[in-house]
Amino acid sequence: MGSTLIAVLVLVGLVVLVAIIVAGMYNGLVTLRNRYKNAFAQIDVQLKRRYDLIPNLVETAKGYMAHERGTMEAVIQARNVAMAAGKAAAANPGDPSAMKALGGAETALTGALGRLMAVAEAYPDLKANQNMLAIQEELTSTENKIAFARQAYNDSVTVYNTGREKFPTNIIAGMFNFGPAELLESTESAEERKAPRVSFN
Amino acid sequence: MDFFAQQDMARKKSGRLVVLFILAVVFIILAVYVAALALSFFIGPPGDVKAPEQIVWQWWRPNIFFTVTFVVILAVGSAALMKLAALRKGGAFIAQSLGGVEVSSTSRDPDERRLMNVVEEVAIASGVPVPSVFILPGEAGINAFAAGWSPSDAAVAVTAGAMKQLTRDELQGVVAHEFGHVLNGDMRLNLKLVAMISGIMVLATIGYWALHVRPSRNSKNGNGYAVILLAGLALLVIGYGGAFVGRIIQSAVSRQREYLADASAVQFTRNPAGLANALKRIAGYPVGSVMRAPAAREMRHMFFGASDVVSFFGSMFATHPPLNQRIKQLDPSFDGDVSRPSVAEGDAGTAGVAGFAGQSGYPALTGAQAVSGIGALTFEHVQAGSALISMIPPRIRDEIEDPLGACAVVSAMMLDKDPSTRQRQMEAISTQFSEALARQTNLLAADVAGLDRQLLLPIVDLSLPAMRRMSPVQYVSYSKTVASLARADNRVTLFEFCLQKVVEYRLFEAFEKPSVGVNALSNRRFLSDAAAMLSAVARAGNETDDAAVAAYEAGIKVLFGGRLPSGFPSIGNPGLERLDAAFNSLSTAPMRMRRQVMLAVSDCIVSDRHVTLAEAEMLRAIAYCLGLPLPPYLQAVAS
Numbered sequence: 144m145g146s147t148l149i150a151v152l153v154l155v156g157l158v159v160l161v162a163i164i165v166a167g168m169y170n171g172l173v174t175l176r177n178r179y180k181n182a183f184a185q186i187d188v189q190l191k192r193r194y195d196l197i198p199n200l201v202e203t204a205k206g207y208m209a210h211e212r213g214t215m216e217a218v219i220q221a222r223n224v225a226m227a228a229g230k231a232a233a234a235n236p237g238d239p240s241a242m243k244a245l246g247g248a249e250t251a252l253t254g255a256l257g258r259l260m261a262v263a264e265a266y267p268d269l270k271a272n273q274n275m276l277a278i279q280e281e282l283t284s285t286e287n288k289i290a291f292a293r294q295a296y297n298d299s300v301t302v303y304n305t306g307r308e309k310f311p312t313n314i315i316a317g318m319f320n321f322g323p324a325e326l327l328e329s330t331e332s333a334e335e336r337k338a339p340r341v342s343f344n
Numbered sequence: 345m346d347f348f349a350q351q352d353m354a355r356k357k358s359g360r361l362v363v364l365f366i367l368a369v370v371f372i373i374l375a376v377y378v379a380a381l382a383l384s385f386f387i388g389p390p391g392d393v394k395a396p397e398q399i400v401w402q403w404w405r406p407n408i409f410f411t412v413t414f415v416v417i418l419a420v421g422s423a424a425l426m427k428l429a430a431l432r433k434g435g436a437f438i439a440q441s442l443g444g445v446e447v448s449s450t451s452r453d454p455d456e457r458r459l460m461n462v463v464e465e466v467a468i469a470s471g472v473p474v475p476s477v478f479i480l481p482g483e484a485g486i487n488a489f490a491a492g493w494s495p496s497d498a499a500v501a502v503t504a505g506a507m508k509q510l511t512r513d514e515l516q517g518v519v520a521h522e523f524g525h526v527l528n529g530d531m532r533l534n535l536k537l538v539a540m541i542s543g544i545m546v547l548a549t550i551g552y553w554a555l556h557v558r559p560s561r562n563s564k565n566g567n568g569y570a571v572i573l574l575a576g577l578a579l580l581v582i583g584y585g586g587a588f589v590g591r592i593i594q595s596a597v598s599r600q601r602e603y604l605a606d607a608s609a610v611q612f613t614r615n616p617a618g619l620a621n622a623l624k625r626i627a628g629y630p631v632g633s634v635m636r637a638p639a640a641r642e643m644r645h646m647f648f649g650a651s652d653v654v655s656f657f658g659s660m661f662a663t664h665p666p667l668n669q670r671i672k673q674l675d676p677s678f679d680g681d682v683s684r685p686s687v688a689e690g691d692a693g694t695a696g697v698a699g700f701a702g703q704s705g706y707p708a709l710t711g712a713q714a715v716s717g718i719g720a721l722t723f724e725h726v727q728a729g730s731a732l733i734s735m736i737p738p739r740i741r742d743e744i745e746d747p748l749g750a751c752a753v754v755s756a757m758m759l760d761k762d763p764s765t766r767q768r769q770m771e772a773i774s775t776q777f778s779e780a781l782a783r784q785t786n787l788l789a790a791d792v793a794g795l796d797r798q799l800l801l802p803i804v805d806l807s808l809p810a811m812r813r814m815s816p817v818q819y820v821s822y823s824k825t826v827a828s829l830a831r832a833d834n835r836v837t838l839f840e841f842c843l844q845k846v847v848e849y850r851l852f853e854a855f856e857k858p859s860v861g862v863n864a865l866s867n868r869r870f871l872s873d874a875a876a877m878l879s880a881v882a883r884a885g886n887e888t889d890d891a892a893v894a895a896y897e898a899g900i901k902v903l904f905g906g907r908l909p910s911g912f913p914s915i916g917n918p919g920l921e922r923l924d925a926a927f928n929s930l931s932t933a934p935m936r937m938r939r940q941v942m943l944a945v946s947d948c949i950v951s952d953r954h955v956t957l958a959e960a961e962m963l964r965a966i967a968y969c970l971g972l973p974l975p976p977y978l979q980a981v982a983s
Contacts, residue, residue, distance in 0.1 A: 148384045149411045151575060156415035159550050160422060167426045174433065177440055185747065185813055188450065284749075284787060287780040291748035291818075294778075298815030 168315045175306050176237070179299040179324055183236040186292040186327065190229050190249075193285045197222045197256070200278045204259070207269035211262050214255075221255040224248045239325035246328045256282075293327050300324045347527070347719025347972070348935045354529030355862070355935075357597060358536060365540045368589045369420055372547065375585060377412045379578035381405065386574070419550065424543025431535045432857045435492030435499030436476045436812070438535075442637045444478030444501045449745040449809060455507050461730075462516045463500055464806060466523050466612060469729030470721045471801070471964065471973035473808040473850055475500045475526075479507060485634040486510065486626045488648040490522035492531050495973070496808065496853035503635070506648075509625050517609055517619030518648055520726075524608030527719050527973060530601050534646045537597060541590040541642045548583025551576050591661045598645035598663040606670060614723030617686040620674040623649070627667045627682040715942045718972045725975040732802045732976060739791055740803065747814050750807035751777075751822055752784035754847055756792035757800055758829040758840060759785070769832045776825045797839075797961050798976065801968060804846055812854050819855045823848060831920065838884035839958070841920070842965035845927050849969065863932040870933065873926040874903055874941050875913040880923055881948050881966070882915060885959055891952065899948030903940060931970050938970050 201215050208215075228248040232241040263269055303324055307316035315321075385401060431438060436446070447456045460477060467474040475490065475498035483503035492498030500522050502515075510518065525531060553576070610616045626633045626649050633649025644651050650664040664670075671678045675686040733741075743749030755773060760766050774782035795803070814822065830836055830844040852858065865873070882896035896915040901908055918926070930941055945966055949959045960977035967974035 148380060149407060151572065152380065152408075152411045152415050155550065155575065155579075156418050159415075159419040159546065162550075162553075163419075163422050163426055163546070167430075170430060174430075174437060181446070182813070182815065188448065189746065280787065284784060287784045288746050288748045290780045291751075291778070292746075295747065295813065295815040295818055298817045302816075 165315060168312050169319060172303075172307060172312065172316060172319070172321050175299070175303040176321065176324075179296060179303050180236045182292070182296040182299045183233070183327075186289060186296055187229065187233045189285055189288045189292055190225075193282065193289065194222055194226045194229070196278060196282050196285065197252075200275075200282065201259075203272065203275050203278060204263060204269060207266045207272070208262065211259075214259050214262050218252075218255045218259050221248070221252040225252040237322060237324060239323065242325035242327055297326045300326055346716060348939045350527070350719065351529045351935050354533050358533050361533070361536055361540065361593070361597065364593050365424075365543075368540075368544055368586060368593070369417065371589060372420065372544065372582060372586045373413050373416045375582045376416055376547075376579070377409055379575075379582060380408050380412055383574055383578065384408065416547070419546050420543040423546035424539045427542040428536070428539035431539060432493055432859075434497035434854070434857060435490070435531075436478070436497070438491040438643075439476070439478035439480075439499040439501040441639050442480060442501065442635075442643070443482050444480050444499070447477045447479055449477075450742075458512055459502060459507065459515065459519075462512070462519050464733055465726055465730040466516075466520055466721075467729070468732055468802045468805055469612070469725040469727075469975055470523060470527060470719070471805070471968065471975050472523070472526060473498075473805045473854075476809050476812060478502070479504060480635075480637070482637065483635055485631045485636075485651075486622070486629060486649065487633040487635055487651060488518050488522055489643070489646045490525050490531060491535065491643075491646060492526075493535065493857045494532070494853045495526055496850045497812065497855075497857065498526055498531065505629075505631060506622075509629060510622055511618075513613075513615060513618035514622035514625065516613055517615065517622045520609035520612040521605045521619060521648055523612065523721075524605035525601070527721070528601065528604055528608065530605070533597070533601075534643075537594060537645060538642050541587070541594060544586040544590045545583065545642065547579050548587055551578070551580030551583045588661075594645045595661050595663050599665050602664050602670070603673065606673065608721075610674060612721045612723065612726055616674040620671050620678070620686040623667050623671045623674070624682040624685065627671070715939065715946055718942065718967060718974050721975055728976050729802075732799060733806070735796065736799055736803060736806075737791060737795075740788070740795070741806075743788060744803060744807045745810055747810045747818075748781060748784055749788075750810040751781055751814075752788050753792060754804060754807055754811075755781065755785045755825065755829060756788045757795075757803075758826070758844060759789055759793070760832065765832055769829050772828045772832060773825055776828060777821050781825075798957060800843060801846070801961065801964055802976070804843070804850070808850055808854065811851060816855060819851060823851050826851075836920065838880050839962055839965055841923065842962070842969050845924075846965065846968045849931065849971070862934050863929070865929060865933050865937060869929065870937055871903065872913065873930050874944060875900070876916060876918040876922055876926040877930065877941065877966075878944060878948050879916040880918055881945055881962070883917070884962065885949055886952070895948045895951045898951035899944040902944040902947045927969050938972060942967060942970065942972060 197218060201218055204211075204215060225245070225248040228241070228245040232238070232245040235241060269275055306312055307321050307323065381401075381403075384405075439446075447460060449460055451457055451460065456479070459479075463477050464474055472495040475492065475495075478499055478501035480487075480501055480503045484505045485503055486506045486509050488500065488502045488506055490498060490500050500519065502518070506515065506518060525534075606619060609619050613619070633647065633651060635647065635651040640647070640651050645663045647663075649667070650662060668678075668680060671682075671686075678686070740753055743753050759769055770782050770786065773785055811822075826844055826847055830841060836844075878896050878899040882892040882899065886892040886895055893915055897908060900912050904912065930938065933941075946963055949955065949963055955977075957977070964974045964977065
C-alpha cells in the first residue's frame with residue numbers, strides 16, 4: 144500500500160526532474176540558435192549597405208577611368224554574386240552551405256574591390272574627388288562594422304556549436320535536429336589585410 | 345509618492361511575494377498529501393481482498409507526508425528556479441519567447457519608425473537607457489509589455505494589432521504606461537511572479553502528462569496504471585488549484601500596479617486622452633487585447649491590457665482593472681461609449697508634478713528640487729527628450745545604431761584633448777579591442793568632440809540597444825577598453841569619470857544581470873564614501889580651495905540633517921581608485937542612502953546659488969551612476 148504509493152511518488156518526482164532538465168536544455172539550445180541568427184541579421188544590415196555603396200563607387204569612378212572597364216565590371220559582377228549569396232544566407236542562417244557560399248562570395252568581392260582601388264591609385268583626379276572620398280570613407284566604415292558584426296556572429300556560432308556538441312545537450316540536439324552552424328570566414332576588408340598604420344590626429 | 349518610495353515599495357512587494365509563494369507551496373503540499381492519503385485508501389493493500397471495515401483512515405502517515413513534501417518541493421522549486429534562470433536572460437529573451445521580432449533602429453518602415461521615435465523620446469526624457477524594441481507580429485490584439493531584469497536590459501514589445509490600430513498619441517500613451525512600469529520598479533517583480541506561477545503550474549503540467557500515459561498492451565500491472573491515472577488526475581486537480589491560487593496572487597499584485605502605470609503615463613505625456621483612447625480601442629475592437637502565444641499565459645500580469653479571454657472566474661481573478669474603470673480614471677466624462685474618442689485637454693493631469701518644471705531660471709534650483717525630479721517624468725521632459733534627440737547630428741545618430749558605431753562614439757567621448765594622451769588611448773583601443781574600433785573611433789573623433797555636452801548622456805542611452813548586440817566576448821574586451829581609456833591620463837575630469845562609470849554599469853547590468861539589488865552599508869562606510877564623492881564634486885565645480893570647502897561643507901550638512909557636527913570628515917582629494925570604490929558601493933546602497941547622497945551632492949553643486957549647464961549635467965551623470973533616472977535639465981534644453 145504505502146510503499147507502492149511512495150514508489151510512484153518518487154518515480155513521478157524523477158520524471159518531473161528529468162522533464163524539467165530536458166526542457167531547460169532544449170530551451171537553452173533554442174536561445175543559442177536565436178542568438179546566432181540575430182547576430183547574422185546584424186551583419187546582413189551592413190552587407191546590404193555595402194552592396195548599395197558599390198554601384199555609387201563604380202559610377203563615380205567611371206568618369207575618370209573609362210579604360211578600366213574590365214576591373215569595374217568585375218566589381219559589379221562580384222557584388223551581384225555576393226548579394227545573391229547574402230540573400231540565400233539571410234533566408235536561412237542555419238544552412239552551412241549558404242554561409243560558406245557567402246564567405247566565398249564576400250572574399251571575391253573584397254578582392255575585386257581591392258584591385259579597383261589599386262588601379263584607382265593611378266588617377267590622382269579621382270582620388271581627390273570629394274564624392275569618391277565620401278564613398279570611400281563610408282565603405283571603410285561599413286567594412287569595419289561588418290568585421291565587428293562578423294566577430295559577434297562567429298562568437299555566438301561557436302557558443303552554439305559547443306553547446307550542441309557537449310554532453311548531455313548533444314542528445315537533445317540530435318533528437319530535435321539542431322544542426323551545426325557555420326562560421327562566416329574571411330570577409331575582412333582589403334584594408335584589414337594590409338593592416339595600415341593609422342595616423343591618429 | 346516619489347521615485348525612492350516607489351522603489352522601496354516594489355522591493356517590499358517582492359518580499360511579500362516570497363511569503364505568498366511559500367504559502368502556496370505549503371497549500372499544495374497539504375493538498376497533494378490528502379490526495380495521496382485518499383489514493384492509498386482507495387487502492388488499499390495489494391493482494392488479498394479485505395472487508396471495508398478493515399481499511400482504516402489514518403490522518404498522519406509520516407512516510408507519505410515526507411515523500412510528498414520532498415517531491416513537491418523538488419518539482420515546484422526546480423521548475424521555478426529554471427524559469428527564473430531563463431527569465432534572467434533579459435527582456436530581449438522574453439520578448440523573443442513570445443514570438444517578438446526586434447525592430448531595427450534603422451528601419452524605414454513608417455509604422456516601425458513611429459514606434460522607435462515614441463520609445464526613444466520617452467526613454468531620453470526619463471533618463472533610462474533606451475530599451476530594445478520588439479513587435480509581436482502574430483498577435484492581432486492590442487497589447488504591449490515591458491520586460492527585463494533591470495532597465496539596462498529592458499525590452500518593450502508591442503503587438504502587430506497595436507501597431508495597426510493605434511494612432512501616434514495612443515501608442516505614446518501605451519509606451520508611456522510601459523515606462524511607468526520600468527520606473528516604478530515593476531519589471532523584476534513581474535519576472536519573479538512569472539517564475540513563481542510557472543513553478544506552481546508544474547504540477548498541473550505533470551498531471552496532464554500522467555493522464556496521457558497509455559498502458560502498454562502486454563502489461564499485466566493494471567493496478568499500477570490505475571495508480572498513475574488517479575495520481576495524474578489528482579495532480580491535475582491540485583495543479584489547477586495551485587494555478588488558481590497563483591492567479592489570485594498574480595491579480596492582487598498586478599491590478600494596483602496597472603493603475604499606477606496609467607497614472608505615470610498621464611504624467612509623462614500630459615495627455616490622458618491618448619491613453620484613454622487606446623483603452624477605448626481595445627474595448628471597441630473584436631479581438632480586444634487577447635494574446636495568442638501560449639507562453640503569454642504565465643505572463644498575464646505583465647501586459648498592457650488583459651491578455652486572456654474574459655476570465656471564467658470573473659473580476660476577482662482579473663490581472664487588470666476593468667477597461668471601463670481605467671478609462672473613467674483617465675477621462676471622468678466617460679459614459680461607456682467607447683466609439684467616441686476623448687479629446688485632448690492641454691493641461692490636465694500635471695498639477696503638483698515635481699521636478700525642474702516650473703522653476704524659472706537656473707539659480708532657483710535647490711538640491712531638494714533636483715532630487716524630486718528623479719524618476720518624475722513630466723510632459724515637458726518628453727518634449728525635451730524629443731528636442732535633445734533632434735539635436736544629435738545625423739552622422740552620430742546613424743553610427744549609434746550599429747554596435748561598432750555605438751562603441752566608437754562612446755570611446756570617442758572619452759578621448760583626451762592632449763595629443764600624446766590621445767595617442768596612448770588610441771593604442772589602447774587597438775590592442776585591447778581591435779584595429780577596426782580604433783579606426784572607427786578616429787573617424788568619429790572630430791564629430792564627437794563638437795557635441796553639446798548635454799547630448800552626451802542621451803547619446804549613451806541611445807547607444808545601448810546597439811551595444812546589447814555585442815557578443816559576450818566583445819562585451820568583456822570592450823568594457824576593459826573603456827576602463828583603460830579613462831585611466832590613460834590621470835587628469836580625468838569628474839564628468840568623464842562619471843561617463844565611463846555609466847557605460848560600465850549599464851553594460852555590466854545588460855550583460856551580466858547581477859542579482860544583487862541592495863547592499864547595506866555601515867554608517868561609517870557610507871559617510872566615508874559620501875565624503876569622497878562630495879570632495880570630488882566640490883573640487884570639480886570650484887576654482888579656489890575656499891569655494892570648494894564651502895561647497896563640500898554644504899553637502900556634508902545635508903548628510904547630518906542640516907548642521908555641521910564636530911569632527912566631520914574634512915574635504916579630501918580622492919584619487920581615481922578611491923572614487924571608483926566609493927561609486928561602486930554607493931551605487932548598490934539602499935535607496936534611502938542614495939537619496940541622501942543625491943541631496944548632498946545637489947546642495948554641494950548649488951551652494952554658490954548658481955547652476956551652470958556643466959553642473960546640471962554633472963548632477964545628472966552622478967544620478968545615472970547611482971542608478972537613479974534624473975531627467976534632462978529643462979531650462980538648458982530650452983535655451
